[in-house]
Amino acid sequence: MASKKYKLMLVGILSLLSLGVFAQDTGVYNIYDSSVISSKGQAQQNEFMNNTYDFPAKPRNEIEIGISGGMFSVSGDVSAKIPTAGFGIHIRKALGYVFSLRGEYVYGVAKGLNWKPSFGYKNDPAWSAYNSAILQPVYYNYRSHVQDLSLQGIFTLNNVRFHKQKTGFVLYGGVGFGATIYNTKINALNGSTPYNFSSITASGYSNRKDIRKALKDMMDNSYETDAENNRKNSPTLGDNTLKPSGSLIAGIAFKLSKRINLAIEDKFTFIKDDLLDGQQWQEHSVADPVQTRDFDSYNYASVGLNFNVGKKSVEPLWWINPLDYAYSEINNPKHMKIPKPVFDDADGDGVVDQLDKEPNTPAGCPVDTHGVSRDTDGDGVPDCKDKQLVTPTECQPVDADGVGKCPDPECCKNLVPAPAACQIGDLPSVSFRGKSSIVSNDAKAMLATVASKLKDNAACSIIVTGYPAASKASQALCNKRVAAIKAYLTEKEGISADRVDTNCEVGGGDANTVDIKAK
Structure with a gap:
C-alpha cells in the first residue's frame, strides 16, 4: 500500500515539473516601475531616476507561503520504520537577493522497532513490567509525535547569473534555530499483560524481516506506555518535552509560474536529547547499565508547493537576477547619462586626435584613414612635397624632393648597331x-x-x-x-x-x- 502511495506521489511530482518546463513566464522586473517601490524608498528612487544616485531603491517583493509533505524519521538508538509521514507549513520573506528569513512549523510522526532483543533496560521505567535480572528480552520500539517551530536563514545559491537573464530553478541552503516538542510512547503491553518476547527464537541479520513480521503479528499497535523522558528535568508544554533545536536545510525549487513553485527539500534537525526514540541505554552488563553516546536527531524530507502573495510587488527577490538591469543597461543604455562626445582634430586633417597616428600633419597634405600623410609611391616623401609623385621602385631611394635616379634600362646596355645601307655599287644595263x-x-x-x-x-x-x-x-x-x-x-x-x-x-x-x- 505504501509503495502505491509513493508511486502516485512520484507521478504527481513529475506532472508538476512538466508544467514548470512549459510555463511561459517572460516577465522581468522593470527597474523604472515606481509602483513597486515603498514610500520609504521613493526618495532614493527619485534620485536614481534623476541620475544623482547610482542605485535604484529595493522594490517591494512578495511573501512566499508554502505547504509540504513527506517522510519524517528519527535517527536514534532504535531502528526507524520507513516510511513515516510529516507535513509542514512556512512563510518566507526576502531581505535581499540572496538572503531570506523563513518561519516554519513541522509536524511529524516517527516510529521505530528493533529486530534484535535487548536486556539492558533495568533503569528504563517504561519496561518495568519485564525482568532484566532473569534476562527476559524486550524489543525496543516507539512512536514519537514531534512538532518543530523554527526561524531559518535561507541562502539562495544560483539566482545571481552572469551569462543568463534568469533561471527556472533555484538551489538554496540554510540554518535554523527554534524549539521542538515531542511525546514518545512505546508498545510494551498487550492490554495490561507483557508480551511473550521469549517466544521469538529467530536471530541474526538474515532473519530480521521474519523477526519484525513476528513482532508485528504479536503486538497490538497500541503504544500505551509513556517512554522514558526528561519531563521532570526539562521544560514541558503540556505532555510534551520542550527542547531547543537547530537545523540544516538544503533544497531545490522549480518555478511553475510567476506565483507558484515546487520545492524538494531536506531538513535535518538536532536537539540535545537522547529520548526522541524513548531509549538511551546501551546493551551493557545488567548490573552496570550505561547510556548511549550520541543524542538523537530527526530528518524531514519533503515535497512542497509554494505560493507568492502580495500586491504591487515583484516576485520574491531570490527569483530575480540582480545583474539583469546592469547588463541590459550596458548593452542597451536607456537611463545611463552619457556625455556628449567631443572629437578634437588639432592638425585639421579630418581624422580625430584619438585615431590620428600622425597628430602634426602639415596643412594641406592629404592623409589616409589613420591621419598619416599620403605617400603614393612609398618613397618616404609625402605627396604634398613630392615633385615626382610616382617614382618607380627601381628609381629609389630619392632625394629630398622625392625625385629618384633611374638606372639605364637593360635593353640599352648592349645596343646592336643598325644595319649599313646597301653598298652594292653600280650595276650593268x-x-x-x-x-x-x-x-x-x-x-x-x-x-x-x-x-x-x-x-x-x-x-x-x-x-x-x-x-x-x-x-x-x-x-x-x-x-x-x-x-x-x-x-x-x-x-x-x-x-x-x-x-x-x-x-x-x-x-x-x-x-x-x-x-x-x-x-
Whole structure:
C-alpha cells in the first residue's frame, strides 16, 4: 500500500515539473516601475531616476507561503520504520537577493522497532513490567509525535547569473534555530499483560524481516506506555518535552509560474536529547547499565508547493537576477547619462586626435584613414612635397624632393648597331635587239655579276626598269623583258623573288635597254 502511495506521489511530482518546463513566464522586473517601490524608498528612487544616485531603491517583493509533505524519521538508538509521514507549513520573506528569513512549523510522526532483543533496560521505567535480572528480552520500539517551530536563514545559491537573464530553478541552503516538542510512547503491553518476547527464537541479520513480521503479528499497535523522558528535568508544554533545536536545510525549487513553485527539500534537525526514540541505554552488563553516546536527531524530507502573495510587488527577490538591469543597461543604455562626445582634430586633417597616428600633419597634405600623410609611391616623401609623385621602385631611394635616379634600362646596355645601307655599287644595263625578250648570253654574263653582288650584300634589293614607248605593244614587250630578267635571277641564280622588283617607265630612256639599280 505504501509503495502505491509513493508511486502516485512520484507521478504527481513529475506532472508538476512538466508544467514548470512549459510555463511561459517572460516577465522581468522593470527597474523604472515606481509602483513597486515603498514610500520609504521613493526618495532614493527619485534620485536614481534623476541620475544623482547610482542605485535604484529595493522594490517591494512578495511573501512566499508554502505547504509540504513527506517522510519524517528519527535517527536514534532504535531502528526507524520507513516510511513515516510529516507535513509542514512556512512563510518566507526576502531581505535581499540572496538572503531570506523563513518561519516554519513541522509536524511529524516517527516510529521505530528493533529486530534484535535487548536486556539492558533495568533503569528504563517504561519496561518495568519485564525482568532484566532473569534476562527476559524486550524489543525496543516507539512512536514519537514531534512538532518543530523554527526561524531559518535561507541562502539562495544560483539566482545571481552572469551569462543568463534568469533561471527556472533555484538551489538554496540554510540554518535554523527554534524549539521542538515531542511525546514518545512505546508498545510494551498487550492490554495490561507483557508480551511473550521469549517466544521469538529467530536471530541474526538474515532473519530480521521474519523477526519484525513476528513482532508485528504479536503486538497490538497500541503504544500505551509513556517512554522514558526528561519531563521532570526539562521544560514541558503540556505532555510534551520542550527542547531547543537547530537545523540544516538544503533544497531545490522549480518555478511553475510567476506565483507558484515546487520545492524538494531536506531538513535535518538536532536537539540535545537522547529520548526522541524513548531509549538511551546501551546493551551493557545488567548490573552496570550505561547510556548511549550520541543524542538523537530527526530528518524531514519533503515535497512542497509554494505560493507568492502580495500586491504591487515583484516576485520574491531570490527569483530575480540582480545583474539583469546592469547588463541590459550596458548593452542597451536607456537611463545611463552619457556625455556628449567631443572629437578634437588639432592638425585639421579630418581624422580625430584619438585615431590620428600622425597628430602634426602639415596643412594641406592629404592623409589616409589613420591621419598619416599620403605617400603614393612609398618613397618616404609625402605627396604634398613630392615633385615626382610616382617614382618607380627601381628609381629609389630619392632625394629630398622625392625625385629618384633611374638606372639605364637593360635593353640599352648592349645596343646592336643598325644595319649599313646597301653598298652594292653600280650595276650593268641589259640590251635587247628588235622585239626580242630573250636574255642573250652576254646579258646572262652581266646578270651573273648582278647575282654575285646580291649574294654578297644580303641587305640589298634591286629594281629592273624598262623604258617602253607609249604604245601598248611597246609596254607589253617591256613587261616581258623585265620579267625575263627577274626569272633568270630567281630561277637560275637563286636570288629571292622579293629582292627583285620590276618596273616599266614610259619614255624614260632607250626602249631596248633595261637598267638594273639598287633600291
